[in-house]
Structures are given as C-alpha cells and as structure tokens.
Amino acid sequence: MTAMTKTAAQRGLPGARQRSLDHFLASIYLPQARCRKRSWRVDERIARQYLSPTFGRSRLPRITRPAVESWLDGLRAAGLKPSTCNRILAVFKSVCAQAVAWGWLSQSPCQGVRCLRQPLPPARCLDAVDARRVLRALETSSAQEALALRLLLLTGGRKNEILRARWENVCPETRVLLVPLSKSGAARQIALSDPALAVLAAIPRREGSPWLFPGQRPDRPLADIYRFWNALRLRLRLGPVRVHDLRHTFASLLVNAGHSLYEVQRLLGHADPRTTMRYAHLGQGTLVRAGNAVGAL
Template sequence: MPRHFLTEQIVHNLTCPPTREHFEVFDAQLRGLYVDALKSGRLMYRVRYRERNRYRVVTLGDARLLTLDEARQQARTVQRCVMQGGDPKLAMVQSWHEDMALSDFFWNHYLPYVRSYKRSWKTDAFIFGRHLGPLWGKRAMEAITEQDIAALIRCLRTQGYAPASCNRLLAILRYMYTLAIRWELIDASCHPAKAVRELKEDNRIERYLSAEEAHRLLAAARTSLNAQLADLVGLLLYTGARRSEALRARWCDVDRQQRLWRIPLSKSGKVRHIPLSAAALALLNRRFAARPAEEPEQGYIFANPATKRPYTSFTESWKTTCARAGLAGLRVHDLRHSFASFLVNAGHSLYEVQVLLGHANSRTTQRYAHLSRERLFNAVEAVPTIGASEPGVG
C-alpha cells in the first residue's frame, strides 16, 4: 500500500486506476490516516485503527470538503479515543457537534459543495455574509433554535424585506442543516429551520402595457441618449426574453434563416429556442447590417462600443425613457409580462405562453395570464339571453 507525506495537491490529484474499485494512499505523517480514491471519482478521508485484533475504519469525510489539516485533527481524535478504550465513531460525532460553528460549516463545507452545481451560489454567499454570518457566525449550529430563526424572519420583515427574500434566507438555512445532518456533522435531531413556516408570497405582477403604451415607450426610447435602448426594448417586447438573455445574446446564437434565437443557458439551466416574429427579425436584420464589418459573429448583439462586452445595466436611460413616456415606475421585467399578456389577449393558450417564456412549471405562467377587460366582456356576452326582465320582477 503506497505511503506519502500527503499535501493538498497530492490529495486532489489522486485518481483511481481503471482496473480497481478504489485506491488507498496512506499519510506518512500520521499513522492510520489515508485517502481513498473511489472508482466513482469521490475522494474520502478515512482512518484505520486496530481493535480486538481486528482492523476497523472510520470515514472522516469528503476530501474535497475537508482540508488535510482538518482530517489529521479528526484522525488524532479517533486514535486518542481508541487508546482510552472508547467508541471512536461516537467521539467523532460528539466532537463535530460541539465545534461546528455556522460560519465554519458554511464556508468550509456548504459553499464548496454548492459551487460545483448551483448557478446562484454567489447569492447564497451574499445572503450569508449580509445576515446569517454577522448574527450567528460564531454560534454552534446546534445552539441555534427554531425561535431564533423565527425572530430573525420577523426582524427582516419589519426592516422592509419582501417575503420572497425572507424565504430565500430560510431555504439556505434549511439546506445547510440538511447537508450537515447528511454528512453527520450535527445530530440528526437538530434541524431548527425545518419547522419554521415560509411566508406567503404574492408575486403576481399586475403591471402590463397596452399596445398604445408600448408604442409610447418605443417612441420615447428612440429619443434616448442610449442609442441601443430602442432596439433592446423592442427585442424584449417582441420576444418576451429576460433582460440578461438579451444583454448576453450573441450573433452566433441567432439563426436568421430559421428565425430562431438560441438561448445557450437559460434561467432553468437548459438550452431553449425563441421563435422570432417578423418585427423581431427585421430589428435584428437591421442591426446586423449596421454592425462594423470587423465585428466577429461571436460578438454581442448589444455590445458596449468601448469594451465590446455586454452592458451590465441601463437603469438611468430606462428610467428617463419611462418618465418621458408617462410610464414612471415601469420595470424592465414588465416587458416580459406584457409579451405574455399580448399573447393571451390574442387568444393563445397558456401552454403556448409557457413554452415561449421558457417556464418549466405551468404555475409560473399563471402570473402572466392576464386578460384584457374587453375579452372578459366578450366572454360574458357569450351567455345567451334567456329572457327579458319584466318590470317589477326581481
């Protein structure tokens, strides 16, 4: 069995030979500690010890989550327990329970794990750094109670935070405790966030544009000092795309022959295709014809002329344009909402709206399905006249 003075680099570069199920490399510095490289690609720290003439093994944890120093410290805890005749597995659990502070778990265990797959991990880090870390960072996870979490949610609401923001913080806490229990870093009975109820969210957006308001908005955008604003607003209205999708759009993503716009990485994490209307296609054809000849097809459709990178924000020009159009308070996302409303008012099904907006869940589409008053009046007129009301009756 190979033995090395382990380093972080040696550990992280270990792989299992293709002909074996796992491959063990022992630490020359601390007897019994080794890294187990599994065929599946996982790396686990384990410590082997001898008890009653038999070799036994305690798994310390994922080598991509634990540092080498942490693994050595935990291995020493196991060895001391064996020398004293105790149960090393129980000693490890008790040690973790006593020492696992919330900040320690978040930065050293939770965040490295979610970064590998979660696109919004930076949001998790921001929420923790803004609210949870300063308040409970040094507190042991098992010392935080359900009452503590409920009090924090109430405090955030009194400070003006929306229910959705409070629920996002609660979801992060719940997942942290779920992972800590799964990895046996805290006791399985300790899950204070589990019983805290989420706040009711009312995310229905009632603001959407009429055709006349959309016309006013585009007319105002054409007078903006931001020369790209009118086309950007037009594309959002014609396609229902998200702001980030439009800002990051590249010419190579647009098939003008097939009239399709490919979104490489949408909010759902999947590729989706947006069919282009005649108006959207004309807008893009005009921009394509006017672009500099030296601009590569991988370039952004709405690139900053100075940096050739996409704009990150157009807040000021947007606010000025909305005020000029008499639509103060209108949000960019309301253009997406208006796109859906135009479709529904034209008689298209919610399924069509769902596909065009790229919603994975049909319930999300319901918030955009607003009918105009004219369609509602037309709907009630479909009921036949049963009989004329007689004077004095009723």
C-alpha cells in the first residue's frame, strides 16, 4: 500500500467499508458539498431522487460497475434525456471519487462507465432581420427589462452575468464589464462595444443599490425578465425563442459577419473551444461568399 493510499484509508471512519452509500452521503459528501459547491442543491436532489433509491442501502464495496451501467441504462429507458442521465452519472462519479479519497472505497464502481452520447442540438437564434426588430422594439422602452435585454443582445453575456452586474465592475475606460464569478467558476471580462456603452449610459442609478438592474429590494438585483421577454416575443411573432437565445444570436451574427470561432470563444467566455462550435451557424450567404472568394483567386 502506497503512502497516498494509506493516507486515504486512514481518513475513513472505522468500519467505513461496511457502511452504506446513504451513510456516506449524509456524513461526508453532502456536508462538504454544501461548503464547497455552488450547485450543492443539485447534488442533494440527484442523490435523493436517483442514487439512494437504487444504491442507498448498499455497502459501498458491493456496488459494481455492471450495476452502475445497468442503472444508467434504466434511467434512459425510463425516459430521461441523455444529458440528464449524464448529469446524474457525473454526481455519482463525484461521490465515488470522494469515497475513494476518504478510504471508504478502494476503487470507484463508476470507473470506466461512459457517458451516454448526446449530440449537441443547434442553438436557436435570431437572424439579422429579427435581431434588428428586437432592438428597435426594445429601444422604445425605458423599462429595466428592456435595457437588460439590449445589453444581453449587444454583449452575448449570460442572463445572470448581466442581471447581477454591479456598477463597481463597469470599467468604461477599458470598455469592460467584469464578471467576478462566471459559470466556469473563474472571473471573466465582457467586452463593451459602443452600443453597449450607450445602453449603460442610459441606465439610471438607484441610490443605495450597487446593481445595474435593482430588484424591488435595493439589496437584491432584478430577479428575472421572462415575462417582459415573453410578451415582446409574442408581439413580434418570433416563435419559441428564449432569453438565452440572444447569446446564441450574438455568436451567430459574429460568425456570419466573418469573425473567427476563436474571437467568438473569447467574447462568450468559453473555456473549451468545443463549446463554441454549436454557435457556428454559417448562413448560406456566408458560405456562398466564401466559395466566391476561392473562385476569385
């Protein structure tokens, strides 16, 4: 037994290998998740709904890889989407990895279990004509929701990055909106174009509130913009376009204007370039222009 393995085993409680998955979840995993993970509530829900009913009473060493694979197939057969199954599996893998680290397991039963294949669907987005219609409609309103939606479309920011933005993080001199904690867990910067800066200049400041878009209580930001967006979407007959699709629209318009996927990746704040690929919706006009460029040579 290596020194590293001894350390892990020593961390386990006496008789840990004889204890159940539910016991490990309640005594080790979930208490640590509450302290260290922003998404701990998701882990808690998945453990309650999907892990405990099948494996909760099982002693950890008795859980096998074939059992995990059969359980995963059963989730899919029950009608869950591959993406949902993979999120559940990711939590189970995290639980088992921690059980190994604490000496409750010698090897994870999830080791080697592959995620289900889930092809990325093409992201929905507005074309240039509809994007202009949306902006013109938003420019006629001084509501906070309209200003926030304009900023979303002009920056490609995520909804929470814009709704939770603070004035202290706006840097007009460097043309940056700082996001201290992004979806990836790291800070990132949102580039501010001339139109985006104009929107920021039009936002009224509420005394005593640090937020660009304050909520009903000054100590909290605007909670949501769904109702405003849904009414606008229906009025403009846009179809089932979500608020998040404004981010897709920003990326798609960039690509169709000839900008590289690397530029799109940087502007959207993607750590993995593969994530950016789903935003690369090249319109037929762009492809024809590209072909003509070769023909002209």
